Amino acid sequence: MQLRARQLHFMAETTQKTANQPEQSELRYEPQRIEEKWHARWQAEPGRYAAETHESKRKKYYVLEMLPYPSGVLHIGHVRNYSIGDALARHMWMRGYNVLHPMGWDAFGLPAENAAIKNQVPPRQWTLQNIAHMKSQMDRLAFSYDWSREITTCLPEYYKWNQWFFLKLYEKDLAYRKKSKVNWCPECATVLANEQVVGGCCWRHEETKVEQRELEQWFVRTTRYAEELLADIEKLERWPEKVRTMQRNWIGRSDGASVDFAIDGNGKITVFTTRIDTIFGATSIQVAPEHPVVGDFIKVDPTLQAKVDELVSQRQKSRESDDPGVIDKHGVFTGRYVINPFNHEKIPVWVANYVLMDYGTGAIMSVPAHDERDFEFAKKYDIEVRVVILPRRSEEPPDPGKKESPVLPYTDKESLVINSGDYNGLSNQEAIEKMTAFAEEHGFGKKVVTYRLKDWGISRQRYWGTPIPMLYCEKCGIVPVPENQLPVLLPENIEITLQGSSPLARMPEFVNTTCPKCGGPARRETDTMDTFVDSSWYFYRYTNPQLTDRALDRATVDYWFPIDQYIGGVEHAILHLIYSRFWTKFMRDIGVVKNSEPITRLFTQGMVIKDGAKMSKNKGNIVSPDEMVARFGADSTRTYALFAAPPDRDLDWQEAGVEGVYRFLGRTYRFVARHASVTRIYSSSTLKAGSGASPTARAIQRKLHQTIKRITDDFQGRWHFNTCVAGIMEFVNALYAAEEEIASGKFPSGALADAQRNLVLMLAPFAPYLAAELWEVLGEKSDLLRQPWPQYDPALAKEDEIEYAIQVNGKVRSRVAVPADSPKELVLERALADDKVRVAIEGKEVVNKIVIPGRLVNIVIR
RNA sequence: GCCGGGAUGGCGGAACUGGCAGACGCAGCGGACUUAAAAUCCGCAGGGCUUAAAAGGCCCGUGGGGGUUCGAGUCCCCCUCUCGGCACCA
Numbered sequence: 001m002q003l004r005a006r007q008l009h010f011m012a013e014t015t016q017k018t019a020n021q022p023e024q025s026e027l028r029y030e031p032q033r034i035e036e037k038w039h040a041r042w043q044a045e046p047g048r049y050a051a052e053t054h055e056s057k058r059k060k061y062y063v064l065e066m067l068p069y070p071s072g073v074l075h076i077g078h079v080r081n082y083s084i085g086d087a088l089a090r091h092m093w094m095r096g097y098n099v100l101h102p103m104g105w106d107a108f109g110l111p112a113e114n115a116a117i118k119n120q121v122p123p124r125q126w127t128l129q130n131i132a133h134m135k136s137q138m139d140r141l142a143f144s145y146d147w148s149r150e151i152t153t154c155l156p157e158y159y160k161w162n163q164w165f166f167l168k169l170y171e172k173d174l175a176y177r178k179k180s181k182v183n184w185c186p187e188c189a190t191v192l193a194n195e196q197v198v199g200g201c202c203w204r205h206e207e208t209k210v211e212q213r214e215l216e217q218w219f220v221r222t223t224r225y226a227e228e229l230l231a232d233i234e235k236l237e238r239w240p241e242k243v244r245t246m247q248r249n250w251i252g253r254s255d256g257a258s259v260d261f262a263i264d265g266n267g268k269i270t271v272f273t274t275r276i277d278t279i280f281g282a283t284s285i286q287v288a289p290e291h292p293v294v295g296d297f298i299k300v301d302p303t304l305q306a307k308v309d310e311l312v313s314q315r316q317k318s319r320e321s322d323d324p325g326v327i328d329k330h331g332v333f334t335g336r337y338v339i340n341p342f343n344h345e346k347i348p349v350w351v352a353n354y355v356l357m358d359y360g361t362g363a364i365m366s367v368p369a370h371d372e373r374d375f376e377f378a379k380k381y382d383i384e385v386r387v388v389i390l391p392r393r394s395e396e397p398p399d400p401g402k403k404e405s406p407v408l409p410y411t412d413k414e415s416l417v418i419n420s421g422d423y424n425g426l427s428n429q430e431a432i433e434k435m436t437a438f439a440e441e442h443g444f445g446k447k448v449v450t451y452r453l454k455d456w457g458i459s460r461q462r463y464w465g466t467p468i469p470m471l472y473c474e475k476c477g478i479v480p481v482p483e484n485q486l487p488v489l490l491p492e493n494i495e496i497t498l499q500g501s502s503p504l505a506r507m508p509e510f511v512n513t514t515c516p517k518c519g520g521p522a523r524r525e526t527d528t529m530d531t532f533v534d535s536s537w538y539f540y541r542y543t544n545p546q547l548t549d550r551a552l553d554r555a556t557v558d559y560w561f562p563i564d565q566y567i568g569g570v571e572h573a574i575l576h577l578i579y580s581r582f583w584t585k586f587m588r589d590i591g592v593v594k595n596s597e598p599i600t601r602l603f604t605q606g607m608v609i610k611d612g613a614k615m616s617k618n619k620g621n622i623v624s625p626d627e628m629v630a631r632f633g634a635d636s637t638r639t640y641a642l643f644a645a646p647p648d649r650d651l652d653w654q655e656a657g658v659e660g661v662y663r664f665l666g667r668t669y670r671f672v673a674r675h676a677s678v679t680r681i682y683s684s685s686t687l688k689a690g691s692g693a694s695p696t697a698r699a700i701q702r703k704l705h706q707t708i709k710r711i712t713d714d715f716q717g718r719w720h721f722n723t724c725v726a727g728i729m730e731f732v733n734a735l736y737a738a739e740e741e742i743a744s745g746k747f748p749s750g751a752l753a754d755a756q757r758n759l760v761l762m763l764a765p766f767a768p769y770l771a772a773e774l775w776e777v778l779g780e781k782s783d784l785l786r787q788p789w790p791q792y793d794p795a796l797a798k799e800d801e802i803e804y805a806i807q808v809n810g811k812v813r814s815r816v817a818v819p820a821d822s823p824k825e826l827v828l829e830r831a832l833a834d835d836k837v838r839v840a841i842e843g844k845e846v847v848n849k850i851v852i853p854g855r856l857v858n859i860v861i862r
Numbered sequence: 863g864c865c866g867g868g869a870u871g872g873c874g875g876a877a878c879u880g881g882c883a884g885a886c887g888c889a890g891c892g893g894a895c896u897u898a899a900a901a902u903c904c905g906c907a908g909g910g911c912u913u914a915a916a917a918g919g920c921c922c923g924u925g926g927g928g929g930u931u932c933g934a935g936u937c938c939c940c941c942u943c944u945c946g947g948c949a950c951c952a
Contacts, residue, residue: 028901242866246947249865254951273952286952329950354950364952373950452951570946607946643887644874649867650945652874660887663902670902713878723876726886733886736903805882810933812882848932852881860932 029666031633054559058098066568104151160487238601252452261338272360277431280420281388465528473515536583635767680779685750705797
């Protein structure tokens with residue numbers, strides 16, 4: 001507080017001095033003065049960043065940064081994310097696009113409940129306070145958001161539509177209720193989605209082991225769209241390959257067959273396999289401990305129970321071990337047998353700890369010769385290893401008795417099926433086709449496609465979320481809340497604890513209601529929705545957030561969608577982005593939108609690192625944006641966030657680096673302010689090459705157009721904003737180098753005006769405050785945001801003369817300058833005439849001469 | 863284990879399609895201005911050898927080893943380390 005007061009006092013002094021003498025060389029760059037002045041002006045102009053309607057004649061551009069959780073304060077990671085998006089938005093505005101650049105709040109979620117318990121503040125109040133503060137931080141950083149479109153997911157105006165969409169999901173049989181084992185985080189006291197379990201622990205509490213509980217849950221049938229979600233990844237050409245791969249793996253399609261093995265006695269066990277071609281090599285069947293058949297077997301042989309329990313506890317232990325990767329394989333022989341439908345052999349049934357109940361059928365056929373896991377298991381329990389496939393037709397079959405390792409997959413065309421009755425001599429692919437057909441024909445198997453993707457469990461036993469709009473009536477069963485009764489309001493004034501069931505369940509006035517079907521007593525669903533529901537479709541709502549009679553307006557959505565550019569952390573590569581893609585497809589199928597994918601181009605920025613570690617509260621290496629803004633200004637903070645590293649890479653935050661950017665902005669400010677009087681009078685003019693104009697001025701102009709090209713290209717392509725900023729620095733350095741001539745008055749005024757105006761325009765996306773100030777200093781009244789982006793002119797960027805490096809055998813021996821566009825012959829002639837080159841090649845035989853236009857000459861001698 | 867990034871001066875990074883490695887910035891050193899300091903402005907700066915010194919010259923150098931090429935930080939093969947994701951998926 002004290003420091004701040006002193007700072008302000010000091011600034012007041014200098015401000016007065018410079019205001020009276022703007023041309024003095026001791027001009028100071030005072031970001032606080034400049035930024036507070038423009039901040040006040042812009043705050044008084046709320047419509048400043050508003051997009052035009054969908055009837056606009058301009059081409060649309062929808063740029064979006066992932067909406068934050070209102071935790072209380074912005075951190076540097078946010079600043080980086082938004083600085084990238086804001087630079088792009090401002091650039092696109094200047095390019096004449098109708099830009100949509102909205103912001104909102106992912107405002108439901110557990111931290112608000114925790115804060116409520118800790119500080120005795122209602123979640124709503126806590127959340128809204130945080131939002132107000134973070135919004136003011138964003139404004140201070142001059143992020144160009146259209147706040148008229150702001151959404152806050154915890155407000156009924158928004159979550160009403162979550163509920164409406166849920167009813168639609170239910171109508172389409174895309175939402176269903178089932179009793180299931182769920183991941184339970186004791187710390188959160190709630191259920192976690194599979195996606196929220198990281199290495200057996202809660203994604204929020206990395207130290208907390210997840211438990212299994214059985215509960216009635218609402219699920220969304222994401223698996224119905226598994227195939228389309230997978231196939232459409234191919235269309236996402238402008239997404240990072242990394243994210244596409246992660247999604248492909250997450251969906252995890254595998255093509256195979258199910259095969260029924262008749263149990264010796266009665267019943268059957270159905271296995272899933274991708275390698276039916278190896279079925280003659282199956283020497284046992286393995287089932288998951290949870291497989292229903294295990295219960296049946298136990299009824300017959302109760303002694304089995306204890307053995308299976310032991311197996312399960314072992315698995316639990318392995319899961320809790322530090323290295324969850326490779327666990328020991330354990331198994332229990334059930335004493336029972338099944339019949340292989342292909343060779344009618346009797347093979348044993350085992351219960352194995354590595355077989356997963358929730359993938360495939362929970363049962364596998366074990367082919368030790370051709371699968372590493374099966375091999376390991378077979379060796380341990382002394383089960384027969386039978387080779388049924390050879391990698392090449394030429395190879396001799398190995399002696400199975402001597403085998404020390406599995407023969408492994410062998411899926412190429414050269415493979416050869418052996419020891420398999422009628423199928424001997426086929427390739428692996430042919431065998432798969434024929435065997436599957438045979439199984440289908442005889443009714444004991446069929447072609448099956450399985451996915452790793454599971455349905456999305458959305459029930460949360462928490463208070464601070466969207467109430468699931470369903471009722472339970474004694475007579476009618478599950479009844480959806482009628483649409484005209486939405487929203488089901490989340491009650492206020494509730495006592496929040498982290499114990500057991502949902503806080504809502506302890507509120508009779510919420511729970512007890514009447515059934516809309518029969519009028520009898522009914523209970524409300526007391527679980528709330530996973531907050532990923534809110535973020536699955538929020539970006540659509542930005543197109544028309546004020547609508548009260550429907551979620552979206554089709555014409556408006558069709559105009560803005562898909563999102564042209566989405567920017568956020570890679571940590572959302574799977575969850576958020578798969579749910580969002582799913583939701584879009586679902587909305588398309590109920591006619592709410594027409595597009596099948598929500599996002600055209602995705603950009604995932606790198607993490608912010610400090611002192612070698614990811615910035616986090618735990619590590620105590622948090623940098624506060626407020627502090628940076630107070631010390632160096634918002635412009636320096638933003639520009640540094642872009643300058644320190646390319647946006648897709650991790651960024652090492654160094655305070656000295658921010659100071660460096662601050663110095664650069666100061667240099668820019670002083671130069672422009674010092675020579676503003678010229679620009680205020682003269683209009684910009686361009687110099688023609690070879691017109692006898694000042695060579696210094698031509699050099700500046702050349703550098704200017706080279707810089708314009710560099711930045712313009714980057715915005716459209718690689719986004720290496722670090723080099724864009726470096727380019728502007730170089731340009732400013734060039735202006736300083738020419739300052740003596742400029743001060744002397746020999747420098748053409750029109751050219752100086754041109755350089756200054758364009759410098760400010762190029763700066764505008766990165767340092768909006770300084771750019772606005774300098775624009776005004778240059779006597780401009782117009783809004784910089786709507787100024788056309790500088791036009792690149794190749795003729796003006798072109799060098800008159802090019803310096804070639806002259807190599808002899810690949811080593812630079814000399815340099816010669818030749819006029820640009822010199823023919824190769826001339827360049828070579830000059831190179832060979834060079835003294836140093838002559839010395840280097842004297843008495844040697846020149847075997848090759850290579851001229852790379854505009855770059856170098858390489859003379860190869862022997 | 864599998865799938866992706868990455869490794870370049872004291873530090874962050876640049877070199878976009880194989881063509882002068884180290885742009886730009888930080889830290890450092892020297893100078894100008896100043897009574898002085900801060901601020902500012904100008905300059906130097908990968909390592910080594912040669913030289914009284916400078917200029918100049920020579921050699922080495924992009925995690926390690928090999929290869930392709932007139933030419934490799936960039937392409938190919940093998941390896942090391944590191945970060946991120948997934949992990950018994952049948």
